Amino acid sequence: MEIQFNNGNPVVRLRAFRAVDDPRSCELFVEGHKRVLTSIGVEKVTSSNNEWVHNPAAFVMIVESLDKEHIYGGARIHVAGGTEPLPIEQATGALDSSIYDLVYGFAQKGTGEGCGLWNSREIAGYGIGSIFLTRVGVAMSTQIGLNSLFGLCAPYTVKMAQSVGYEIEEGIGNNGTFYYPKLDLVATVLILRDLKDLSTADEENNQAIRSLRENLQGVRIEELRKKKIEIHYDIEIPNMDKWDLKATIANAKKGASTGDIDESHINLL
Numbered sequence: 001m002e003i004q005f006n007n008g009n010p011v012v013r014l015r016a017f018r019a020v021d022d023p024r025s026c027e028l029f030v031e032g033h034k035r036v037l038t039s040i041g042v043e044k045v046t047s048s049n050n051e052w053v054h055n056p057a058a059f060v061m062i063v064e065s066l067d068k069e070h071i072y073g074g075a076r077i078h079v080a081g082g083t084e085p086l087p088i089e090q091a092t093g094a095l096d097s098s099i100y101d102l103v104y105g106f107a108q109k110g111t112g113e114g115c116g117l118w119n120s121r122e123i124a125g126y127g128i129g130s131i132f133l134t135r136v137g138v139a140m141s142t143q144i145g146l147n148s149l150f151g152l153c154a155p156y157t158v159k160m161a162q163s164v165g166y167e168i169e170e171g172i173g174n175n176g177t178f179y180y181p182k183l184d185l186v187a188t189v190l191i192l193r194d195l196k197d198l199s200t201a202d203e204e205n206n207q208a209i210r211s212l213r214e215n216l217q218g219v220r221i222e223e224l225r226k227k228k229i230e231i232h233y234d235i236e237i238p239n240m241d242k243w244d245l246k247a248t249i250a251n252a253k254k255g256a257s258t259g260d261i262d263e264s265h266i267n268l269l
Contacts, residue, residue, distance in 0.1 A: 003122055004066060009221065009228045010126060012063050012072060014133070016140050016235040018243065019058040019076075026053040028071040029062055033118045057082025057112075057248050059144060059237065061136050063119070063128050066232065073119030075133040075269070077141055077149070079245070080107035081252035087115045087267040088152045088189065089255045096173050099189070100255040106148050106191070107252040110245055112141060113150040115267035117157070127224035130160050132231065134269070135205060138164050139212035140235050141195055145245040149192040151269035158188050161269055164209065165201035166190035180266065187266065 004011040019026050030050050052058040057079035063072045078086055080103055085093075092099045103111065114137045119129025141149055153161050158168070168176040169189045177188050198206045216236035222229050237243075 002070075003072070006230050009230045010123060011066065011230045011232070012123070012128070013066055013068075013232040013234055014061065014063050014136060016059065016061050016136065016237050018056070018237060018239065019053050019060050020056050021239055022060070023053065025062055025064075025068075025071070026050075026060060028064075029060060029074045029116075032071045032120060033074065033116065036118045036120060051084050052076065052078065052116075055082045055084055059140065061133055061140070061235070063123065063133065063231075071120075072123040073128040073133060075117040075137055076115050076267075077112050077137055077144065077146075078115060079110070079112040079144060079146065079248055080104075081248035081250070085255045086113045086150060088113050088150050091152060091187070091266045092173065092178055092189065093255055095178050099172055102169070102172065103150065104252060104254045106150075107249060109148070110144075110146045110249060111148045111150065112144065112146050113152075114138075114161075114269045115152065117269050123229075125225075126227050126229040127222065128229070130157065131163075131205075131224065132222060134160060134164055135209050135212060136233075136235055138192065138195065138198070138201075139209045140237060142213060143216075143237050143240065144243070147195055149195060151190045151192070152266065153188045153190055154268050155186055155188070157269060158190070161190050161192075163202050164192070164205045165194065165198050166192045166269075167200055183266070185266070187268065190269075 059077040062074040151166050169191050170176045172189045179186050219232050
């Protein structure tokens with residue numbers, strides 16, 4: 001997948017949409033994410049179902065070529081009350097059922113989960129699979145009407161998530177952590193409780209997210225560790241007149257554990 005360059009910098013579009021509105025882009029997301037997971041030896045997760053593509057409460061961010069033919073990374077926001085439990089409930093409920101009450105409580109005012117974060121090797125090192133998609137996830141969640149966000153993080157993304165305002169939820173699992181032996185993975189539960197004011201985000205990310213909210217479309221040269229990338233932001237979610245958060249909240253139910261640890265449902269932020 002060749003990447004376009006401008007003045008030596010990669011050029012990509014970062015676009016947001018509701019999953020049910022763009023099946024083709026969802027398919028590209030699934031294929032790209034699977035390739036990345038397979039390349040690092042995570043076979044179990046690649047077998048997970050992808051019912052989120054049919055979930056009217058799933059929103060998607062993709063990093064793509066300007067002609068929309070290639071995808072280089074992505075992430076998702078799932079809203080509690082959709083057609084399936086949040087990924088964090090599916091991944092941790094068998095280990096600590098209190099996650100269900102916790103999510104349900106936050107769901108009454110509109111909550112979701114940032115998940116499924118990935119980037120391809122072609123764009124590695126430019127911040128696509130870390131800070132820029134994470135910022136957009138936080139920024140676009142206010143369009144959806146959410147007040148909070150959950151996240152399940154691998155060890156190497158915890159600090160990044162904290163920088164945009166997520167906090168470790170120590171009341172779940174082992175002080176907020178879960179161990180998945182088949183994947184040899186420690187995952188940490190975090191919650192961003194203040195989506196509106198971002199009072200727990202650091203100053204740089206607070207300002208960057210506010211700027212994205214005020215400018216949903218535009219071109220920016222972003223820089224991470226002296227590497228620059230040209231991002232064409234297109235994060236105004238289409239067809240929001242068809243979105244009904246109140247109805248989604250009304251559909252939220254407390255989950256119940258199957259008693260089995262399902263590592264195929266781990267979708268990390």
